[in-house]
Each structure stands twice: as C-alpha cells, then as structure tokens.
Amino acid sequence: MTGMKELVEDIAKALVDIPDEVSVREVQGEQVTVLELRVAPSDLGKVIGKQGRTARSIRTLLGAAGMKLNRRFTLEILE
Amino acid sequence: MGQKKYRVETVGPRIEAFLNSTRERIGLRVKFEVTDGETPHPDFENPEIMVRFSGPDVELLLANKAELLLALEQLTMEMLRMPAEEHSLLCFDANDYRVLRVEELRLSALAAADKVKRTRVPFEFSPMNSRERRIIHLALRNELTLRSESVGMAPHRHVVIYPSDMPSKPDTASVPAFARRGRRR
Helix, strand or coil: CCCHHHHHHHHHHHHCCCHHHCEEEEEECCCEEEEEEECCHHHHHHHHCHHHHHHHHHHHHHHHHHHHHCCEEEEEEEC | CCCCCCCHHHHHHHHHHHHHHHHHHHCCCCEEEEEECCCCCCCCCCCCEEEEEECCCHHHHHHHHHHHHHHHHHHHHHHCCCCHHHHHHEEEEECCHHHHHHHHHHHHHHHHHHHHHHHCCCEECCCCCHHHHHHHHHHCCCCCCEEEEEECCCCCCEEEEEECCCCCCCCHHHCCHHHHCCCCC
C-alpha cells in the first residue's frame, strides 16, 4: 500500500464526467508498480488530454512520489 | 477591465481541496497560498488566480524546468474545466520562477530578433509549451521587419523568427514520419 492507487483515483475522478466508472488496479512488481486506470470510454480523452498532456502530468506526479518512496510507478490507461 | 471570470472565493476552495489531497498523497513538503492574480508583466500575462508554493520541497517542484509545478497547474486547470484560451488566467509559482521566466523569455526573444536582423538567418528557439511560445510572439509584436511562427508538433513545437520578407521553411523535419504522410501544404 503506497497511496498511489488513491492518488490516481482521486485525480481521475476530479477530471472525468462519470467518476463512478473510474477504477484503478495496482499491480506490484519487484521494482515497479503498475497502476492500471480504467474510465468510461467517453472520459478517455479527459484523462489523456490534448497530445497526451494530462496523462503526462499524472505520470510526472507519480515520478515525484516515486522519488520519495524509492519506487517506480507506471501508469497504464486501459481502453 | 471586464469582470473577472475566476475568483478566489469561488475556485479557491476547490483548488485547495485538490492540492491538499494531492500534496499529501505524494508526500510533498510544501505549503501553498491561493490569492488574486498580480501582474508584474501585464503586457504578457494577466493571471486572475495565483497559487504560490513554499517549503522544503519547492526545489522538487522546480526541477526539470518546473515540470512538477506545471503538471500540478495543468491538472488543476483540467479539474476546473478551464478551456485552453483561459489557461493564462491561472498561474502557479514558487520562488518567483514564473515571473523570472517571463523576463528571461522576453530578453531572449529580443536578443534573437537582433541576431536575425543582423544576419538575415532564421532563428529557431528550443521547444516550449504554448504559454511560453505566446510570450515570445508577444515580445516580438512590434518588430515590423521580423515574423515569428510556431512550427512542429508538441512536445517539439517551437518558435522560429524570420526576416518578414523571407518565406517559411517547410517544417517536415520536426514532424514524425508517421504524421508527415498525407499532410497537405
């Protein structure tokens, strides 16, 4: 438990139109934790953003948190 | 001046709630304050809302060209559903980074303009986001013998300054091969 699942969940819920359909699954690896984000199909653009900017911003936040926790986080947005 | 679209009383609490939970989850040791906008460079930026950060992790916010600070700003804009043309109304800052950056961009635009006038060789800036490109264009708005253009695709989009009578170069070099096919010029 790192709180990163909740971080991605909170941010995604703040961005989308249908927060009830936001779900995040955390898959722990040796060094890397993969966070799989699912949203309603109509909300995909909201979490990806223009030219992927929003997704990049979320990854930047995960990078900062990863530095603090000494762990790498990967965000996968599942379609 | 018209009516302000964003006010601390209305959007402040939403910004605070969003940043508080984000800050805690990341473990960022920073404080922040949401205030009405100030305009040290009114010709360039007129933010209605300022968010200023301080504290031990400010360096982390400003690392890598303020990557984390700008990521928080962008997510906050999306959270508030601000349309792109209103993005200059919200400004996140720490240690006056943004204020100094405007000054830095303005001065480098003027230096580059001078060089193009002397040499008649187009000048290409390094890639910038739209907000920074806008500042370059604004800094050159009174240069009658020069023309500035944004070329390429994000994240490589950048400003080029030409003598105003010189045609633009095709910008294929900055476009990835997959996107080049079928592009009409």
